[in-house]
Amino acid sequence: MSTASTTQGVRGEERENFTREESRRLRERSRILLASLLAPLRVRLVITAIIVVVSTAAQVAGPTLIAYGIDNALPALVKRNDWLPTIVIVVLYLVTGIVGAVLMAQYTVLFARVSQSVLFDLRKRLFLHTQRLSLEFHESYTSGRIISRQTSDLDSIRELFDSGINQLVQGLLYMIFTAIALVSLDAPSGLVLGVALIPLFVLTRWFQVRSAKLFRATRVTSARVIVHFVETMTGMRAVQAFRKEKRNEKEYGGYVEDYRAANSKVFQLFGTFDPALVMIGNATLAAVVLFGGFRVVGGSMEIGALLAVALYAKRFFDPAEELAVFYNGYQSASAALEKISGVLEEEPSVPDPVRPTDLWHARGSIDFDDVEFAYNSDAVVLPEFDLHVPSGQTIALVGSTGAGKSTLAKLIARFYDPTRGSIRLDGVDLRDLHPKDLRRAIVMVTQEAYLFSGTVADNIALGKPDATRDEIERASRAVGAHEFIMALPDGYDTDVNKRGGRVSAGQRQLLSFARAFIADPAVLILDEATASLDIPSERLVQEALQTLLADRTALIIAHRLSTVAIADRVLVMEYGRVVEDGSPDDLISGTGRFAQLHAAWRDSLV
Numbered sequence: 001m002s003t004a005s006t007t008q009g010v011r012g013e014e015r016e017n018f019t020r021e022e023s024r025r026l027r028e029r030s031r032i033l034l035a036s037l038l039a040p041l042r043v044r045l046v047i048t049a050i051i052v053v054v055s056t057a058a059q060v061a062g063p064t065l066i067a068y069g070i071d072n073a074l075p076a077l078v079k080r081n082d083w084l085p086t087i088v089i090v091v092l093y094l095v096t097g098i099v100g101a102v103l104m105a106q107y108t109v110l111f112a113r114v115s116q117s118v119l120f121d122l123r124k125r126l127f128l129h130t131q132r133l134s135l136e137f138h139e140s141y142t143s144g145r146i147i148s149r150q151t152s153d154l155d156s157i158r159e160l161f162d163s164g165i166n167q168l169v170q171g172l173l174y175m176i177f178t179a180i181a182l183v184s185l186d187a188p189s190g191l192v193l194g195v196a197l198i199p200l201f202v203l204t205r206w207f208q209v210r211s212a213k214l215f216r217a218t219r220v221t222s223a224r225v226i227v228h229f230v231e232t233m234t235g236m237r238a239v240q241a242f243r244k245e246k247r248n249e250k251e252y253g254g255y256v257e258d259y260r261a262a263n264s265k266v267f268q269l270f271g272t273f274d275p276a277l278v279m280i281g282n283a284t285l286a287a288v289v290l291f292g293g294f295r296v297v298g299g300s301m302e303i304g305a306l307l308a309v310a311l312y313a314k315r316f317f318d319p320a321e322e323l324a325v326f327y328n329g330y331q332s333a334s335a336a337l338e339k340i341s342g343v344l345e346e347e348p349s350v351p352d353p354v355r356p357t358d359l360w361h362a363r364g365s366i367d368f369d370d371v372e373f374a375y376n377s378d379a380v381v382l383p384e385f386d387l388h389v390p391s392g393q394t395i396a397l398v399g400s401t402g403a404g405k406s407t408l409a410k411l412i413a414r415f416y417d418p419t420r421g422s423i424r425l426d427g428v429d430l431r432d433l434h435p436k437d438l439r440r441a442i443v444m445v446t447q448e449a450y451l452f453s454g455t456v457a458d459n460i461a462l463g464k465p466d467a468t469r470d471e472i473e474r475a476s477r478a479v480g481a482h483e484f485i486m487a488l489p490d491g492y493d494t495d496v497n498k499r500g501g502r503v504s505a506g507q508r509q510l511l512s513f514a515r516a517f518i519a520d521p522a523v524l525i526l527d528e529a530t531a532s533l534d535i536p537s538e539r540l541v542q543e544a545l546q547t548l549l550a551d552r553t554a555l556i557i558a559h560r561l562s563t564v565a566i567a568d569r570v571l572v573m574e575y576g577r578v579v580e581d582g583s584p585d586d587l588i589s590g591t592g593r594f595a596q597l598h599a600a601w602r603d604s605l606v
């Protein structure tokens with residue numbers, strides 16, 4: 001398999017090891033993403049860079065000015081009563097101090113703006129792209145992982161921007177300028193600093209290697225805590241129904257403990273690193289002062305220069321810790337960027353047509369022509385499927401579980417494309433249809449009848465965003481939902497997520513019918529709820545169905561055999577094939593599979 005195919009999109013996200021070629025490709029992908037995020041901010045970045053260079057240079061100038069003041073300006077004042085050099089030094093000191101501080105403030109603000117723009121852009125891109133990806137992607141890439149991309153991954157990139165990169169740039173510049181100033185002030189002291197760099201380098205390397213492992217452990221353990229939490233909360237009904245609380249408590253306790261232990265190891269590491277860093281700094285300072293002291297006594301160095309060199313030597317180590325920590329922030333942010341770039345690289349498996357065919361007024365005839373279908377090239381679900389549904393026909397799909405009924409429905413709604421053959425609406429291949437026309441012509445009402453946060457009216461209007469209140473009410477009346485909506489605390493304006501706005505399973509189904517009715521599609525696909533409604537509710541739903549199905553092509557996945565009665569035609573499916581096809585009456589009076597099912601159902605009613 002090629003490198004591109006093993007690392008394409010989110011493939012390889014769970015893997016720990018990569019070949020050199022694969023790692024190179026992943027880095028390249030992250031780099032391209034980062035470059036595309038930074039490209040629009042080019043001008044701002046250049047200005048920010050200039051500001052930070054000038055600001056750091058101004059800050060570093062202080063000790064040199066002090067040295068000049070002590071060694072040259074003060075003697076002139078004392079010996080010749082010449083105030084000018086002293087005044088110049090004091091003014092310069094003040095000016096560089098003020099310029100350094102003002103520019104530093106500017107730099108912080110500008111950098112924050114750059115990082116906010118990058119994050120805003122990335123967050124938006126990720127959301128829009130994830131939403132555009134086909135159902136196939138979402139069925140395998142769990143919501144926990146999507147949530148991680150949008151939260152913890154974006155957070156580690158934010159952290160790197162907020163405290164990492166600007167401190168890195170500042171810190172590096174600071175060290176470089178300080179070293180230059182120190183060497184130009186007194187080259188021999190530069191040598192001492194050069195020697196001090198060796199233990200500093202060794203200590204930093206040691207810290208990076210140890211901390212990389214420990215920081216990774218904190219990331220892994222924290223991800224486990226989040227995933228377990230999300231899973232428990234989303235599956236709360238099953239958790240409580242199966243009394244899984246105790247087991248969860250133990251598991252969650254274990255994950256939290258691992259996370260705590262990982263964090264405490266990180267703190268222990270800092271406990272060693274920080275004092276060691278301070279020691280190296282102090283030892284260097286002592287060596288510089290001692291070495292300089294001898295030379296001052298010997299007359300080869302001025303006292304002001306010694307003071308400045310001591311100040312530089314002391315400040316030189318200030319950014320060292322931030323630089324060492326940056327490495328970890330960088331690692332976790334680049335891992336995050338790699339995963340996000342993977343999601344962004346995914347392409348919808350149901351692509352929009354390049355040259356779409358418009359279909360303004362669909363009539364609703366559907367054809368399956370030599371269709372074969374398999375999920376993710378696994379076992380074939382529909383081996384060879386041919387079907388003609390004339391417009392206006394109501395079809396009931398029955399068959400044992402796993403026969404392929406939902407798959408058939410998903411293919412008609414074009415959540416997936418067939419692996420062979422074509423599916424056509426009014427003679428136009430679904431792959432060539434404009435997505436807008438497709439969504440207007442074919443509507444699928446799923447079992448879950450999902451309600452979004454908002455009012456009842458908002459939820460119905462989803463089927464036709466510009467619907468007036470009149471249209472909403474008419475649709476609700478048509479499917480028999482008006483009465484119960486009016487009985488809600490605020491009628492159509494009741495918030496479905498608030499107390500009192502909670503609706504029952506049957507009512508939820510009626511709302512989704514109203515939503516479909518207002519959308520007025522040429523083809524309606526209905527995955528009928530298995531929830532056993534009580535008899536009055538079932539009757540209500542049956543009546544609503546009749547209204548909803550009138551004058552359009554309909555395909556109902558019928559779990560209740562009572563629904564079959566309102567169908568013009570019944571398809572019995574087994575193992576991805578149609579094994580019986582006929583009117584309900586013909587099939588019932590026959591001796592086939594459906595006749596048996598129907599007899600068993602009728603007996604169960606008596």
Ligand SMILES: Nc1ncnc2c1ncn2[C@@H]1O[C@H](COP(=O)(O)OP(=O)(O)OP(=O)(O)O)[C@@H](O)[C@H]1O
Nearest residue numbers: 139375378381399400401402403404405406407408
């Ligand atoms: N997203 C998926 N990925 C892989 N295989 C799937 C997927 N969805 C369904 N399948 C498989 O396809 C086959 C048909 O499933 P389908 O959901 O279409 O059956 P069904 O007739 O609607 O069943 P039910 O009445 O239980 O809903 C099953 O073997 C199932 O395991």
